[in-house]
Amino acid sequence: xxxxxxxxxxxxxxxxxxxxxxxxxxxxLIGTLVGVLPGVGPLAGISLLLPATFGLDATRAxxxxxxxxxxxxxxxxxxxxxxxxxxEAASVMTCIDGxxxxxxxxxxxxxxxxxxxSYIAGSISIIGLMLLAPPLAEFALRxxxxxxxxxxxxGLLVLAYMSSGSMVKSLAMxxxxxxxxxxxxxxxxxxxxxxYGVVELGDGIGxxxxxxxxxxxxxxxxxAGQAKAPEVLKPKLRELLPSRAExxxxxxxxxxxxxLGFMIGIVPGSAHVIxxxxxxxxxxxxxxxxxxxxxxxxxxxxxxESANNAATSGAFVPMLALGVPSGxxxxxxxxxMMVHGxxxxxxxxxxxxxxxxxxxxxxxxxxxxxLILNLPLVGLFVNVLRIPYPILYxxxxxxxxxxxxxxxxxxxxxxxxxxxxxxxxxxxxxSFETAPIxxxxxxxxxxxLAMRQSLAMSDGSxxxxxxxxxxxxxxxxxxxxxxxxxxxxxxxxxxxRSKLAxxxxxxxxxx
Amino acid sequence: MLTTDRxxxxxxxxxxxxxxxxxxxxxxxxxxxxVRTPGPAYMPTLLAALLIVFGVVVLMLxxxxxxxxxxxxxxxxxxxxxxxxxxxxxxLLERLGFRLTIALLLFTLLGVLExxxxxxxxxxxxxxxxxxxxxxxxxxxxxxxxxxxxx
Numbered sequence: 001x002x003x004x005x006x007x008x009x010x011x012x013x014x015x016x017x018x019x020x021x022x023x024x025x026x027x028x029l030i031g032t033l034v035g036v037l038p039g040v041g042p043l044a045g046i047s048l049l050l051p052a053t054f055g056l057d058a059t060r061a062x063x064x065x066x067x068x069x070x071x072x073x074x075x076x077x078x079x080x081x082x083x084x085x086x087x088e089a090a091s092v093m094t095c096i097d098g099x100x101x102x103x104x105x106x107x108x109x110x111x112x113x114x115x116x117x118s119y120i121a122g123s124i125s126i127i128g129l130m131l132l133a134p135p136l137a138e139f140a141l142r143x144x145x146x147x148x149x150x151x152x153x154x155g156l157l158v159l160a161y162m163s164s165g166s167m168v169k170s171l172a173m174x175x176x177x178x179x180x181x182x183x184x185x186x187x188x189x190x191x192x193x194x195x196y197g198v199v200e201l202g203d204g205i206g207x208x209x210x211x212x213x214x215x216x217x218x219x220x221x222x223x224a225g226q227a228k229a230p231e232v233l234k235p236k237l238r239e240l241l242p243s244r245a246e247x248x249x250x251x252x253x254x255x256x257x258x259x260l261g262f263m264i265g266i267v268p269g270s271a272h273v274i275x276x277x278x279x280x281x282x283x284x285x286x287x288x289x290x291x292x293x294x295x296x297x298x299x300x301x302x303x304x305e306s307a308n309n310a311a312t313s314g315a316f317v318p319m320l321a322l323g324v325p326s327g328x329x330x331x332x333x334x335x336x337m338m339v340h341g342x343x344x345x346x347x348x349x350x351x352x353x354x355x356x357x358x359x360x361x362x363x364x365x366x367x368x369x370x371l372i373l374n375l376p377l378v379g380l381f382v383n384v385l386r387i388p389y390p391i392l393y394x395x396x397x398x399x400x401x402x403x404x405x406x407x408x409x410x411x412x413x414x415x416x417x418x419x420x421x422x423x424x425x426x427x428x429x430x431s432f433e434t435a436p437i438x439x440x441x442x443x444x445x446x447x448x449l450a451m452r453q454s455l456a457m458s459d460g461s462x463x464x465x466x467x468x469x470x471x472x473x474x475x476x477x478x479x480x481x482x483x484x485x486x487x488x489x490x491x492x493x494x495x496x497r498s499k500l501a502x503x504x505x506x507x508x509x510x511x
Numbered sequence: 512m513l514t515t516d517r518x519x520x521x522x523x524x525x526x527x528x529x530x531x532x533x534x535x536x537x538x539x540x541x542x543x544x545x546v547r548t549p550g551p552a553y554m555p556t557l558l559a560a561l562l563i564v565f566g567v568v569v570l571m572l573x574x575x576x577x578x579x580x581x582x583x584x585x586x587x588x589x590x591x592x593x594x595x596x597x598x599x600x601x602x603l604l605e606r607l608g609f610r611l612t613i614a615l616l617l618f619t620l621l622g623v624l625e626x627x628x629x630x631x632x633x634x635x636x637x638x639x640x641x642x643x644x645x646x647x648x649x650x651x652x653x654x655x656x657x658x659x660x661x662x
Contacts, residue, residue, distance in 0.1 A: 222586065411602075455546060
């Protein structure tokens, strides 16, 4: 415990220097701006802004990136509350009651509750991350290839199970992502796979062009042609403070949302989305006046917003401790850290404590920065939404191009982005999830290496995955998820995942 | 009836078959290895097989999904325009340099696709192209390509 405190002191002594605070501030500012922009969520946002950190040393870059991450997450809730446009899937639940509150003239209060809830949830779950990641990393030192294979497979299964559409379609997308990840030089034999003479593909298909294409460009392709200016509710600054009753109504949901979000966040998968959904459901169940939900219930903003923020910190636990990204956003963060020469994994905490604890401290600083920054500046951010889309989207395209090109200074990456943009646009039309593709691309080299090493270890027997206790447990959980996803086929009852799909398309899920 | 899932499932199956052929039988085929020492084609073949399986399931359950003709493709002109502009960017970026290419891209998108006034489109395009170059290349030291006349 004392060691933890000492380490944390070390981290804060790095994160609290004026230079670091400046980078945290800039990160939060740009992140929020990006999060507010329609169609650019945290995933595309971090990918786009990754090059902006290239000139910095590792610690500054990581501090700025966590600022961007938190900022983008928070920017998404701003648009949900003021325009009923979720910046990304995790803010879907905030749309319902947040926008209803805004219509009642409580936009400022809704924004403040979302910010304070996110702050509290973020801060508490960082403590959880701090306490949980080191022991988990120690445990993970016992992981061999079979365990890693099982863990990675479970991650993909959970993501597919959590996604709003059909699990088969999401699994197909995960496999597609894994196949894309096969392109490039085979790590074990040096064979050049599926590169068709393009030398730049030797390193494989990067996660940044895939993420920007599927999430940034595809969104623009889908919305540019049907751009009609959405109505923006402008909050009045003096309404920014919630009333005493509203504070009281939000306290318990923030607490429950934090706990729930963090626990769901640790499990691999699209955690922040599902955590906000579960939190909303829990709050409505526990509320004395469930009929208020959908008409501007404070708990309906406080709970989900806290939960999705806690889940994002929770999602960093497997990433930092195991080096395994549990969703598309941690995957991009992982790629970002690798660009700066940091490879998260069981050894990171032991070998480079200043980086790990600096990261923890910078997340904390980012959280505070966001709270200070967002509330006074919300009026400014809202003005971004007033820029007509026909002028805004060409500018976003420019940032997509810079972001993708700058990672490797490679035009091939731009082509990948264009192809992924087209693919993402078409998949959206056919109602396929695209997040599993991103995760598949990142996990492909790890999962392949783990599988081939396992088979070599067991002399060609697949039984190695079920005879080792840890990997057997992980795979059993995955198998249960597959069985669960078959249930609605048999009982013909809508479970919560199809309800989530209905919410995302703007229909009322019903009780 | 052509539903979205049936079309998508068929495409997935086709892609899986193509990848299998590409890995095992084409001129570019790779060594499959054995189950004891899996070769470079081992995992891709396995994944291609999985893709075929999932594709078949999507196809078979596809009757309940929406008709392919009911999917709105109304924005396709914009989509095609933006995609072509981005592709042109990929071709020109290292030949004309960042500033000229981006100015050209913005001018095309604003002036041609969105039919904004020529003066506005030109001014906006130049300002953003030179502004982002200054921000990223000069201030943040992210190297961006330069073209003729060092532009």
